Amino acid sequence: QSVLTQPPSASGTPGQRVTISCSGSSSNIGSNNVYWYQQLPGTAPKLLIYGNNQRPSGVPDRFSVSKSGTSASLAISGLRSEDEADYYCAAWDDSLSGVVFGGGTKLTVL
Amino acid sequence: EVQLVESGGGLVQSGGSLRLSCAASGFTFSMYWMYWVRQVPGKGLVWVARLNNDGSGTNYADSVRGRFTISRDNAKNTLYLQMNSLRAEDTAVYYCARAVDPGVRGVGYWGQGTLVTVSS
Numbered sequence: 106q107s108v109l110t111q112p113p114s115a116s117g118t119p120g121q122r123v124t125i126s127c128s129g130s131s132s133n134i135g136s137n138n139v140y141w142y143q144q145l146p147g148t149a150p151k152l153l154i155y156g157n158n159q160r161p162s163g164v165p166d167r168f169s170v171s172k173s174g175t176s177a178s179l180a181i182s183g184l185r186s187e188d189e190a191d192y193y194c195a196a197w198d199d200s201l202s203g204v205v206f207g208g209g210t211k212l213t214v215l
Numbered sequence: 216e217v218q219l220v221e222s223g224g225g226l227v228q229s230g231g232s233l234r235l236s237c238a239a240s241g242f243t244f245s246m247y248w249m250y251w252v253r254q255v256p257g258k259g260l261v262w263v264a265r266l267n268n269d270g271s272g273t274n275y276a277d278s279v280r281g282r283f284t285i286s287r288d289n290a291k292n293t294l295y296l297q298m299n300s301l302r303a304e305d306t307a308v309y310y311c312a313r314a315v316d317p318g319v320r321g322v323g324y325w326g327q328g329t330l331v332t333v334s335s
Binding site: 140149151152156202203205206208 | 265310320321323
């Protein structure tokens with residue numbers, strides 16, 4: 106059972122906009138930055154976006170995030186086949202003094 | 216280019232020990248918090264341990280506290296995870312990871328992972 110809650114799956118067609126939610130509590134999302142990772146099949150996770158829409162070099166601005174209270178969302182616009190992957194949210198948890206992850210969302214591009 | 220290369224994984228019997236290493240390059244290792252995160256194949260990511268930049272502060276997940284020890288050698292740009300009293304449920308791919316920025320607690324760059332298999 107993960108501390109952060111994500112839907113197990115999401116899907117969309119090419120060009121669509123898809124959102125993935127991440128729900129937590131006041132000790133994690135409510136008081137710390139949220140990080141999103143993309144994990145392509147058979148590879149290590151990669152930091153996708155975090156905080157106030159900060160993206161590592163090379164990540165397109167099709168990916169954006171929002172946060173309200175103890176929940177956060179990742180939005181992917183202009184969906185592409187190469188976006189098919191597992192997506193994880195994470196945040197520092199002040200009560201646990203550690204990093205907490207969501208269970209992951211498998212995104213399928215139909 | 217930031218590079219994190221894990222080594223030391225393998226097959227070990229339940230109750231045994233293993234030490235993972237993570238060789239870092241492409242950045243000033245001594246400035247960043249470092250992490251270990253594990254993933255059972257086909258399952259989600261689980262944080263294991265975290266160590267601050269000078270090695271003076273650590274945190275562990277409840278599932279490994281008292282059995283695993285995270286440490287670093289800033290002179291060798293290397294992170295370690297000493298794993299004792301291993302259990303079947305410790306079987307996973309173990310990733311070494313670096314904080315996004317100095318002094319920031321978020322996980323940024325990841326290594327390619329090393330597989331640890333604990334046989335019962």
